[in-house]
Amino acid sequence: MFNSMQEIIDYAVEHDITFSEIMIQEEMSLKGISRDEVRALMKQNIDVMRDALEKGLSGEGVKSVTGYTGQDAVKLARYSETSHPLSGHEMVEALKGAISTNEVNAAMGIICATPTAGSSGTIPGILFKLEKSHGLSMNQMIDFLFAAALCGKVIANNASVAGAIGGCQAEVGSASAIAAAAAVEIFGGSPQASGHAMALAISNLLGLVCDPVAGLVEIPCIMRNAIGSGNGLISADLALAGVESRIPVDEVIEAMDKVGRNLPASLRETGIAGLAGTPTGEEIKRKIFGPSTVGS
Amino acid sequence: MARKQDYQSAFDVIGPIMMGPSSSHTAGAVKIGNAARTILQTNPQSITIHYYESFASTHKGHGTDLAIVGGAMGYNTFDERIKHSIDIAEEQQIDVEIIEETGTSLGEHPNCALVKLDGSDRHVEINGISIGGGTIKIKSIHINGLCILMNHGLPILVIDGKANIAVINHLINDLIEHDIDINEEIKTINKDKCLLALHLNKQLSEAILTEINEKYNDLNFSYIN
Numbered sequence: 001m002f003n004s005m006q007e008i009i010d011y012a013v014e015h016d017i018t019f020s021e022i023m024i025q026e027e028m029s030l031k032g033i034s035r036d037e038v039r040a041l042m043k044q045n046i047d048v049m050r051d052a053l054e055k056g057l058s059g060e061g062v063k064s065v066t067g068y069t070g071q072d073a074v075k076l077a078r079y080s081e082t083s084h085p086l087s088g089h090e091m092v093e094a095l096k097g098a099i100s101t102n103e104v105n106a107a108m109g110i111i112c113a114t115p116t117a118g119s120s121g122t123i124p125g126i127l128f129k130l131e132k133s134h135g136l137s138m139n140q141m142i143d144f145l146f147a148a149a150l151c152g153k154v155i156a157n158n159a160s161v162a163g164a165i166g167g168c169q170a171e172v173g174s175a176s177a178i179a180a181a182a183a184v185e186i187f188g189g190s191p192q193a194s195g196h197a198m199a200l201a202i203s204n205l206l207g208l209v210c211d212p213v214a215g216l217v218e219i220p221c222i223m224r225n226a227i228g229s230g231n232g233l234i235s236a237d238l239a240l241a242g243v244e245s246r247i248p249v250d251e252v253i254e255a256m257d258k259v260g261r262n263l264p265a266s267l268r269e270t271g272i273a274g275l276a277g278t279p280t281g282e283e284i285k286r287k288i289f290g291p292s293t294v295g296s
Numbered sequence: 297m298a299r300k301q302d303y304q305s306a307f308d309v310i311g312p313i314m315m316g317p318s319s320s321h322t323a324g325a326v327k328i329g330n331a332a333r334t335i336l337q338t339n340p341q342s343i344t345i346h347y348y349e350s351f352a353s354t355h356k357g358h359g360t361d362l363a364i365v366g367g368a369m370g371y372n373t374f375d376e377r378i379k380h381s382i383d384i385a386e387e388q389q390i391d392v393e394i395i396e397e398t399g400t401s402l403g404e405h406p407n408c409a410l411v412k413l414d415g416s417d418r419h420v421e422i423n424g425i426s427i428g429g430g431t432i433k434i435k436s437i438h439i440n441g442l443c444i445l446m447n448h449g450l451p452i453l454v455i456d457g458k459a460n461i462a463v464i465n466h467l468i469n470d471l472i473e474h475d476i477d478i479n480e481e482i483k484t485i486n487k488d489k490c491l492l493a494l495h496l497n498k499q500l501s502e503a504i505l506t507e508i509n510e511k512y513n514d515l516n517f518s519y520i521n
Contacts, residue, residue, distance in 0.1 A: 001301060027306045031499050041307065048313045048374075064317075105316035108359060110374050115309045115429040117319040123310075145310045152309030157300050161309075162320050162428025164350040164406040170428070178309070215354030217317035268406070269320075270353050289356060 001026065005154050005195050005249045012191040019185050019194065020143035023150035042142045045112045049101065049124040052111045056100030064106035066288050069218040073100035087230070090133050094233055098125030098225040106218045114145075115152050115161040115174055118210075118217045122175035123148060125229030126183065140186055147182035151198055158250075159257035163210030163269040166260030168221075172228035173208055173256065176235070177201035179228075183236035199245035199252040201235035206252075207259050209267035211274025214285035220275055302449045303431055312430045314373035320407050321351065321358035324426025326378065327450075329367020331434060332411040332422045335454055335518040336368075340413040342391035343368050350406035351426075352396040360409075361394055368413055373430065401425075403435040434493070434520070442491040446482045451521035453494040458514045464490060467512055474504050 002008045002022075012019060027038045056062050056073045063070035076096045079085065085092040098121035105111045105120050114123040127144060130136045136144070152161070155174045160166040180197035189197070205228070213219040245252065266273035275281050303309060314323035333340065345364050347355050355361055359378070366381035369390075377384060385392050401408040405425035412421045421438035433449045439456050455467070464485070471478065476496060483492035500519055509517050 001304065023306050029498075030305055032501065038306075042310065045307075045310055045313060108316045108379060110313065110376075111316055112311055112313050113319040113323060113430050114311075115319075117314060117316050117323065117430075120316075120319075146306055149306035149309040153303045153306075156303040156309060156429065156431075160428055162407065162426075164320060165428065212354075212357075214357055216357040265349075265406070269350050270406075271357070272353075 002154065004158070005151065005198065005253070008150065008154065009191040009195050018143070018147065019150045019181070019191065020146035023146040027146075039142050042145050043138065045145065046138070046141055048110060048112045049114070050128065052101050052104045052109060053097050053124050053128055055109060056103045057096065061100070062103050062107040062109065064103070064216075064218050065108055066214075066216060066218065068284060069106055069222055070103045072222070073103055090129065091230060091233070093132060094125040094129035094229040095226040096125075097128045098122055098229040099222055101125070102222040102225045106216070106222060115156065115178075116163070116171045118163060118221045119171040119175040119225060119228060121222070121225030122172055122228030122232060123179045125225065126179045126232050129229070129233075130183065134187075136186065144182045144186050147185045147194075148178040151178040151181045151194070155253055158253050160260060165268065166256065167208055167263050167268055168210045168224055169202070169205050169208040169256055170260055171210070172224045173202055173205035176205060176228040176232040179232040180235040180239070183232070184239050187236070187240060189240050193239045195249040196243065196245045197235045197239035199247060199249035200238055200243070201231055202252045202256055203245060203247065204231050204235065206256060209263060209274050210269040211267055211276045212269065212271050213276045213281040214288050215269075215271030215276070216288075219281075219284070302427060302433065303429075304449075308429060308431050312373045314430060315376065315378050318358040319430040320426040320428050321354060321360045322363045323373040323430035324407065324432050325360045325363035325409065326367040326371065326373045327430065327432045328409055328411055328422065328424030328426065329364040330370070330372070331424060331432070331520045332413050332420055333368045333370050334520050335422065335437065335439060336413045336415045336418055336420045337516060337518060338415045338418070339370070339388075340368055340390060340415060342393075342414045343385065344393045344395070344412040346395045346397050346402075346410040348397050348401035348403065348406070348408040351409055352398070355396075364409060364411060365392055368411065437491070437493060439491055442484050442489065444482045444484050444491055444493055446493055446495075448480065448493070448495040451496045451499055451519065453496060453500060454492070454518040454520065455494070455515050456491045457489060457516050459490045459512070460487070461485060463512070464492065467508065467515075470508060470511070476500060476504065
């Protein structure tokens with residue numbers, strides 16, 4: 001097992017092996033099952049992701065249990081069909097998938113956590129957009145997710161993927177970063193370039209707090225997945241163009257960990273400060289849970 | 297770097313498949329409930345949940361109560377019955393009690409629950425923490441008066457019952473012969489009974505589990521993965 005991105009990059013270069021292949025071999029050994037079985041498990045996850053994404057875009061879309069969020073993915077789809085989006089059709093495709101998936105999550109639907117449920121839209125947003133725009137095959141999509149998983153393990157083991165520990169940077173930030181690294185690999189970038197994509201993506205979202213209104217995975221979580229997908233694609237493009245992060249990826253991960261630990265508890269998934277602590281955020285909480293729970 | 301290796305599988309990062317809305321407060325909570333149910337080895341007659349810190353302040357909005365109760369009744373993270381688990385528990389006359397604790401977390405982590413289950417002749421308490429993305433760690437296990445403190449992710453093989461140290465050593469030898477890597481052994485033992493948890497580096501197959509279960513029939517084996 002690898003302890004840092006640098007170890008992975010060095011190993012990949014030395015053995016001329018992809019991140020996805022490294023992860024698949026680790027998984028075969030951990031579970032004691034065949035390559036085909038390991039890949040089939042990931043395909044199952046892709047099927048769940050696709051179902052969730054499509055569910056949030058079908059008909060009028062889905063509304064959350066509280067009724068405060070939902071049906072925005074459908075709005076975005078209609079907008080994209082009838083106008084020329086300022087960030088382009090392809091970008092809106094990614095944002096739409098990210099929002100749709102997280103709306104289904106907020107509605108207590110079935111999703112695949114990537115790496116968390118709160119950040120479950122970021123990776124599908126990118127993955128299915130690339131399938132549509134760049135014709136990714138199922139095998140490439142499976143490889144994409146194994147590559148992302150390998151990078152995600154490094155973040156999870158060295159920092160955190162929990163909003164309660166590291167803030168939203170640890171959830172949407174991590175999802176965005178590992179998708180960027182995987183996209184670079186699938187589109188022919190070097191292992192080093194994947195590392196740069198990851199470093200750039202985390203750097204861009206460094207310090208993002210976890211401030212869910214009423215403690216619910218709705219506001220602002222759903223829209224933050226849109227920025228996660230957008231940032232992931234941007235970071236992958238930067239790295240594929242040859243842009244490098246001046247701060248090495250492992251140091252960026254370490255910085256994220258330290259920033260997360262320095263966030264006050266009120267900004268780490270307690271639903272107290274940030275947007276949760278605004279007058280409107282508190283009013284929403286009162287309406288959902290009644291007056292007694294305010295400030296708890 | 298790499299202070300810890302809590303996340304080993306690709307599916308710890310890309311996964312689990314789960315019912316929303318939170319991997320730590322819903323899916324991880326199901327897994328803590330599952331762990332307690334696995335050790336109880338039967339359906340519970342009563343479920344008591346103590347919440348700490350982030351779990352205490354946000355359990356209502358995240359469906360954490362439904363998740364732990366569903367997990368304690370054996371549902372997996374994507375079982376849609378979780379949405380109704382408390383009603384189902386009521387129908388089955390399972391007592392459910394939920395307590396929001398104030399003060400610092402028992403598990404030294406903000407996402408912490410102490411789950412107590414009663415079966416007919418077995419009382420189990422588990423302190424679990426949900427560390428993100430649906431991955432959990434077990435901080436303590438308590439079975440019928442014996443207790444061990446630990447700080448381990450899954451998979452964990454819990455063994456309890458009547459056994460002396462010689463039997464336990466024999467059992468561990470058997471596991472090693474089967475190519476099971478034991479990362480760490482945590483145990484408490486007296487002259488009548490033992491409780492031990494083995495943190496494994498690899499997953500245990502059904503076949504090996506059945507084989508040791510049959511060979512050491514004075515012992516209870518609970519495999520949490």
